[in-house]
Amino acid sequence: MDADVRMSRSFVRNVRFALVAVGVLTVCGQNVAFAGNATEVARMAALAQFDLAAGKPRLALARTEGSQGESVAWQRARALMGTGQVVRARDLLERQLQGQTHRGDAALILGRIANSEGDAAGASRYFDTAARLGFGETRQQALYELAALKLGADDPDAAGQLLAKMEPGYWAALGYMNLAGVYSIRDLNAARPLVALRVALAMSEQDAMGERSASLRSQLLVRVGYLSYLQEDHEKAIGFFEQVPLNSYHMPRALYLHGLALAARDNHRAAMQSWHRARKYPLAYPGVEDAWLGMGRGYDLSGYLGQAGEAYLAANASYESERVTLKKLAARIEADGAWKALILDARGSDAQWFLADSRTLTQPRMAYLLQFMESSVAQEAVSRVSELVDLKLYLAEKQQNLIVWKTSLRERLATDPGSAGMRWAGLADRAETLREQVQALAQRQGAKSVPDELSNTAETLSAVENALNALEQRLAKRDAQIAALVRRADAALTNIQSLSSQVAKLQERAESSLDRVALTFVSDQDKRMAFALDKTEQQIAHLYEYLALEALERGGQ
Amino acid sequence: MVATEQARVATARVSRAGQNALAAAVALLIVMTPALTTADDLNSDINRLKAQVADLAGELYALEESILHPADTQVAVFLTLARKDVLELDSIELFVNDTPVSSHLYTDRERQSLQQGGVQQLYLGNVPHGEHELRAVLTARTGNDRYIRREAEHRFQKRPGESRIQLSLDARAPDYEPRFLFSEWK
Structure with a gap:
């Protein structure tokens, strides 16, 4: 029995070798074609759902292409929104709204689309529907949006009534x-x-x-x-x-x-x-420049006039130094652009990840970035550039892959299928020998049931024989199939080049728009520092005036 | 009479002030409109481009499947949770015939998606026909707040045509010991 098993194992190794050889010769197969049945549709929807959660809307879109059904349509609509195709998404969402599932979620997204287009009445209708049909977080978000619309229309009482309905x-x-x-x-x-x-x-x-x-x-x-x-x-x-x-x-x-x-x-x-x-925090944060002033004021009120003067002078120096930093930042934005000067460089690369959290609040550039990102205009400007950088990287990666695949396909085209034909004969003989060995082993088992390993091996061998039988036919089609793939790769490469040049142009526009927003922000920060500087100078002047008057009074006595 | 004249002058002043304010508002609108239009134009141009890239992504996905993963040798492994809230996944590693082929660290959104019935494609690759071994190494927090690391192995037979293997994770009270359930999608 042991010998049989050993024989079976060596036999399995032989079959594997044969299979690898067949794999090398095999021409690229067919695309995965999922059947359109309900289970497959549900699987595609579930896969797309995870892709969306993983931040891969393009993959979710590709998976749901051509699939029908409500659950998959809902994921497709979300993927379309994620890839910026609002018009196509809106059609699907409208249909979803008439369907059986995710009606509240669809209404919520439609409301947000209407709101972003300035259609407050339409947005209100959709949010109302979402609040009625949705549940959980969807209903809460819809009610919040409705209240926000009421607040925007200067009707806080109505907003309050809506908020009172919320969980x-x-x-x-x-x-x-x-x-x-x-x-x-x-x-x-x-x-x-x-x-x-x-x-x-x-x-x-x-x-x-x-x-x-x-x-x-x-x-x-x-x-x-x-x-x-x-x-x-x-x-x-x-x-x-x-x-x-x-x-x-x-x-x-x-x-x-x-x-x-x-x-x-x-x-x-x-x-x-x-x-x-x-005062330990960067001056970019609100309240810090006032804290510097407060120190002087605190000493003043406590009766330590000398220390008060020193504190005001220290505040003065720190504001002036901050203005120099801001001027340098503005110069760097003008030279390198805000994307690099303010966003990329703020990340730094010298700190370990476990220090990143505590470092964040004390880094001046990060502080300015956090402050900058509080404005919705800045968020939009940064998000535009970020999306385009993401697209650029995606296209560059795909271009690189396509070039490698194309080279590999061309190399495969250059190989002579005739040599495969010659190897086929040898492999067929080996398969025949192996088949006989399988049969012999099976017969030796007699009435006993055939071990799983042997039946699996027989099944694998049968697959190998089928592959070998189909090989000649597949070899005949090989060149045409590879040539078709090369043509598709060429078309995709041309498409990528055209899209990359569009991305570059749009990135230039988006970056100059971001530069303008960032320079305005830096200028506002500089004005804030100049104002703080004025205040400390006034405090110093008052203090010296008081000290001079005191000295005069003491001299008079 | 004097009062009427003063009122007229005041009205004229108010009216002039109103006109000035209106002029300033119009000027502001004129200044702001190109900026708003430019931002809107830029946004719609970016959205158009994103749509084109998404179309290309669909084409590339199909092409990639054709070139890299011929159906006859293709193996895909998918992960699902058999029940909600029993396991909070931290990471998973996948080995095919002892070769690491995939690893993933989970974000909150991904965990939530799995709990809501999402399916993750853990691996897509090629193996020759015959018997192979799949090994999954999992780290997770269980329903009874234990941090665990577990391994499971599964042997499968690669047959002609695509093979799609589902790894379903389950854990039950009171011990919440994870169970790995492998099945093949037909």
Whole structure:
């Protein structure tokens, strides 16, 4: 029996060798053709769903090409949206809206399309439908969008009614934060915005998704703390600021305001500790330049006039140095473009990944990038360039692949199929011998059942024989098939070259648009620094004036 | 009479101020309109280009399948979760005949997609006819909050035509020990 098994194993190795040989000779086969049955459609939809989650909408689109059915149409519509084909996506989404599944999701996307096109009435209708048909996060997003439309139309009461229908969570918290913003503009006192923000804080606690919830919560704590400070409820304000996490982007502003609230309670020492901590952050963050000023003011109010003067001079020097940095940044944007100067170079390459988080908030260039990216105009400008860079890389990779494939196909065309024919005869003989050995082994088993390994080997051998029988026919078609593939590769290469040149032109336009936005931002930052510089100079002038008057008074006595 | 004259002058001032404001607004609109139009033009040009690239991607996908993965030798491996919320995948590695062929680290969105019934194509490649071994190495957090690393092997017979193998992961209470279920798509 052992000998039989050993024989079977060596036999399997022989069959494998034969198969590899056949594989070498085999001409490229047919494209994968999925049957159009329900299971296949469901599989394609599930595959496309994962591709979309993995950020590969182009692959999802290719998979769903030609497939019918609602589930696959929904994934296709999302893939079309992901590849910027809004018009084609809209048709599919409209059909989805009339179907049985994902109706709420489709209505939500249609509402956003209408909103981006400035059709507020259409957007409202779609969001209403999404709120009615959708559930879970979809319904919450639809209600949030409806409330945002009402806020945009300056109707905070209607927005409030919609927000009241929402489940606690991220979207409700975001909605209440926006509502507080509108109340802050309309109201003379901070009572209503404060209530809205406190509701938002309570709502945000119910969000299950960690990172977005933490970011929103930090923002809300700073806002609610600031409003409490304005209401002269300093104790509460301090409590809110102290809840802001240390690694939050909003920390510098929270530290400055924390100091302000402490100073209002005449606790100048503690206030200065907060401002001292805020000064460690780059001046790009809101509140940091005020913290530098606050240090001087703190010493002044504590009666240490000499240190106050030094603190103001230090603030002055830091603002001037920041203006030099900003001028250099503007010069680099003009020379290298904002994409490189502000976006790519901000990443840096010298820090280890595990330091990246703590490094982020203390790097001046990263700080400017974070500040820059707060504006929706900047987000759009950066996203345009980023998409085009992504397209450029994709096309370059595919071009490289096609060139390699084409070379390989041409080399295959140059090989003589006649030599394969000669090898075929030898392989057929070996297959015949192996077949006899399989039969002999099977007969030796007699009445006993044939082991799995032997039956598998027999099956493989049968596949080999079939492949060998079909080989002659396939060899006859080989050249035509390879030539057709080369032609397709050539056509695709021409297409890639044309698209690459279009990408280059559009990238140039998108980058110059980004440069304009970035230079305006840098100029605004410079103005902010110039204003801070004016303030410290005034403080220094007042201080020297006071000291001079004191000296005069002492001289008079 | 004087009051009326003052009112007239004031009205004229307001009217002039209104005209100035209107002129300023119109000027602002004139200044802003080309910028907005340019941004819109650029966006629509980029969207048109993205659509063309997506069409090309479809063609390349088909061409790639024809050139690289002939149906007779093609093997594809897919991953699914048999039930929701039992495993939070961290990474997976796949070996064919002890050769590493694929590895993946999961993002939150990908995990969520798998939990919602998404299917991941882990590997697409070519092997000759005959018997082969597939090995999957998985790291994940289980439903009872344990971090685990498990391996599973599966032997399969490569037959003529495309072979599509599904690896379905399952885990059940109370121990949430992962189970690897291999099956072939017909």
